[in-house]
Amino acid sequence: MKKILTHRLMLPIAALVALIVINTIARPSFVSVTVKGDQLYGPLIDILRNSAPLMLVSLGMMIVISTRGIDLSVGAIMAVSGAVALTIIDGSPTPNDLGTVLGAIGIAVLIGMLLGAWNGFLVAVVGVQPIIATLVLMLAGRGVALLITGGFITTINSAPYKFMAQGYVIGLPFAFFVSVAAVALVALIERRTALGVLTEAVGINPEASRLAGVRSRGIIWGAYAASGVLAGFAGILYSSNTMAADSNAAGLYIELYAILAVVLGGTSLMGGKFTVAGTVIGVFTIETLRSTILFLGVPSAVAPLFLAVAVVIVVLIQSPRLRSLVTRTAQGARPNTSEVAR
Amino acid sequence: MKKILASVALVGAVALAMTGCATDGGSGGGGGGGGDELITVGFAQTGSESGWRSANTESLKTALSEENGFKLVFNAADNKQEAQIAAVRSFINQGVDAIVIAPITVDGWDDVLKEAKDAGIPVILEDRTVSASDDLYASWVGLDFEKEGELAGQWAVENADGSNLVVLEGTTGSSAALDRATGWSKALEGSTIKTLDSQTGDFTRDGGKKVMEGFLQKYGSDINLLFAHNDDMGLGALDAIEAAGLVPGQDIKIVTIDAVHDGMQALADGKFSFIVECNPLLGEKVADLVKKVLAGESVDKRTIVEDQTFTQDQAKEALPTRPY
Incomplete structure (x- = not known):
């Protein structure tokens, strides 16, 4: 029992469960899942589907944060990648061709990677502070995206592209499988190889790890490039959801939500140790919180305040002080036994 | 050396940022050699x-x-x-x-x-x-944003009285959202249209779609009238309605404001029911x-x-x- 109570993921999970319980009490239909045609339908399914872009971005953010960095440019990269993909498909004579769509997605994600690599170059090679290095692209990126779409909102009709965010496989949204695949891939690469440990080493003490023979420059560079790839793919999912490249709204403020998700999941902003499972829970917590606003019918004027208060409560629940309090309570029986022993 | 590299990189980045902002203005500034x-x-x-x-x-x-x-x-x-x-x-x-x-x-x-x-x-x-x-x-x-809201509301009262309504508001605090809401409620006074819920979709397609999904999960097929403060949110909501297995235009009547091309197309296709133009x-x-x-x-x-x-x-x- 004690082991369960003091597990580092206990509190993030508790926060998520509490949110789901509150929603279910407010409206029991929250947990209902019905079958519509060949697909499952319900609030929880919507959360799985809509959380996919944030999931991808947060995974990238987590890797960057664990190297003691931060990536503010993810929203702008999303806007660029969506703009690139839709402009290519819009200009092609065969928008419904699978090859066209895959090509467009490939190029868009590649550009996401290049933008991430540019961030990585500034941070790892040039030595610019991560917050400044990525701020450059955060501000300039949307301008680039607007340039690509010519200042318009590009809209397309393309069945394969629509499938990315709106399609269903064995009853579940395809976007959900994309986020599962991303989680699995990141967990596999970071946890089944030494890369995760090396990344954490760089985050905990870059100088010491360099002296120990870790190639910190390449690892940091790679972290930003990975974040760029994931943000690029998130941009595809986002634009596929509305079949429109909206350069101003795509991924707006997502960098802040991603940082929040990573921190809620228990990864420290000081770098070092990171937890993939924690980030996944953090993402679902934020997405559930967003639907809570709808489900409780919070008026739009106070919705931001509601979100802020909820986040403060969740962060408070997870604070180390409160955590040690819980630990002490869990160990409550122990001092007595030791006294007896004395 | 490091410092020089840093400044070179920053200059490059700033130049990139400036091209982003200046492109639209270029045509005005550069082409000014005339009379x-x-x-x-x-x-x-x-x-x-x-x-x-x-x-x-x-x-x-x-x-x-x-x-x-x-x-x-x-x-x-x-x-x-x-x-x-x-x-x-x-x-x-x-x-x-x-x-x-x-x-x-x-x-x-x-x-x-x-x-x-x-x-x-x-x-x-x-x-x-x-x-x-x-x-x-x-x-x-x-x-006149208030007039636009009022015109939309008048159509709703004449054609869909007694409906259960949900509203997709524009960006909170913008004059377009405030005045359209005022005009709309003015027109609805005395009617039997029942407002189930109202939430902001930030004037974007994505916002409209996500909020509409929430509304549909909450009220299901009880909803039979939607008022969106602009076309883009209405278009986003359209996706959500179709995904929920309902028929826009029949199960849920959609009234919007703006009349941009995509919105007019949806209206001509019978998916929207009424649009007030914002010229x-x-x-x-x-x-x-x-x-x-x-x-x-x-x-x-x-x-x-x-x-x-x-x-x-x-x-x-x-x-x-x-x-x-």
Whole structure:
């Protein structure tokens, strides 16, 4: 029992469960899942589907944060990648061709990677502070995206592209499988190889790890490039959801939500140790919180305040002080036994 | 060495950022080799947040073109108030003949408008308005958002009385959202339309879609009327309604405001039920006002452009010949 109570993921999970319980009490239909045609339908399914872009971005953010960095440019990269993909498909004579769509997605994600690599170059090679290095692209990126779409909102009709965010496989949204695949891939690469440990080493003490023979420059560079790839793919999912490249709204403020998700999941902003499972829970917590606003019918004027208060409560629940309090309570029986022993 | 590299990288980045902002203005600045008779006009646009805004920008660029005797200096402020004020200041420093502003927010314009006045440059406001005293600008041309909401509401009362309504509001605090909501509720007074819920979708497709999904999960097929403060949110909601297995136009009637191309297409296809136009083609009116003000003629302080409404049949007729 004690082991369960003091597990580092206990509190993030508790926060998520509490949110789901509150929603279910407010409206029991929250947990209902019905079958519509060949697909499952319900609030929880919507959360799985809509959380996919944030999931991808947060995974990238987590890797960057664990190297003691931060990536503010993810929203702008999303806007660029969506703009690139839709402009290519819009200009092609065969928008419904699978090859066209895959090509467009490939190029868009590649550009996401290049933008991430540019961030990585500034941070790892040039030595610019991560917050400044990525701020450059955060501000300039949307301008680039607007340039690509010519200042318009590009809209397309393309069945394969629509499938990315709106399609269903064995009853579940395809976007959900994309986020599962991303989680699995990141967990596999970071946890089944030494890369995760090396990344954490760089985050905990870059100088010491360099002296120990870790190639910190390449690892940091790679972290930003990975974040760029994931943000690029998130941009595809986002634009596929509305079949429109909206350069101003795509991924707006997502960098802040991603940082929040990573921190809620228990990864420290000081770098070092990171937890993939924690980030996944953090993402679902934020997405559930967003639907809570709808489900409780919070008026739009106070919705931001509601979100802020909820986040403060969740962060408070997870604070180390409160955590040690819980630990002490869990160990409550122990001092007595030791006294007896004395 | 490291420092030099850092500054090189930063300069590169800044250059990149500047190309991003300046491209739209380039056409005005670079092409200005023509005759001396041209009237130089600085136009501070809000940004390019929606289809409506793009059409509005196009309209002004066409009306203020060199063929019509103007030299246009264009700036889009990316929806940042301080950037827009800076643009207006730079127009004053460049000594343009007249300034056109589509103000992002209502407040904070007094100082810079006074500077323009002191420099003897007349200011014409388009679209949105400002709270500053009206002797600081020459004229305002725009639309009556409250009337738009009212027209939409009147149609709803006549054609869908007794419905269960959900509303997708525009960006919280914007004058378009506030006034459209006021006009709508004014028209609904005394009717039996029941408002189930109302939430902001931030004027975007994605926002409209996500909020509508929430509404559908919450109320299911009880909803039979949707009022969206703009077309884009309505189009997003359309996806959500279809995904929920309902038929837009039949199960849920959709009323929106704007009449951009995609919205009109949805109306002609029978997916939307009614659109109140928010006319973005203000260019000619603005060009006209600029000429009159510079010629010393007296002009009205406020010009309201009349808005049309469209039913499904009217949309089918109008669609092929619409300029935007």
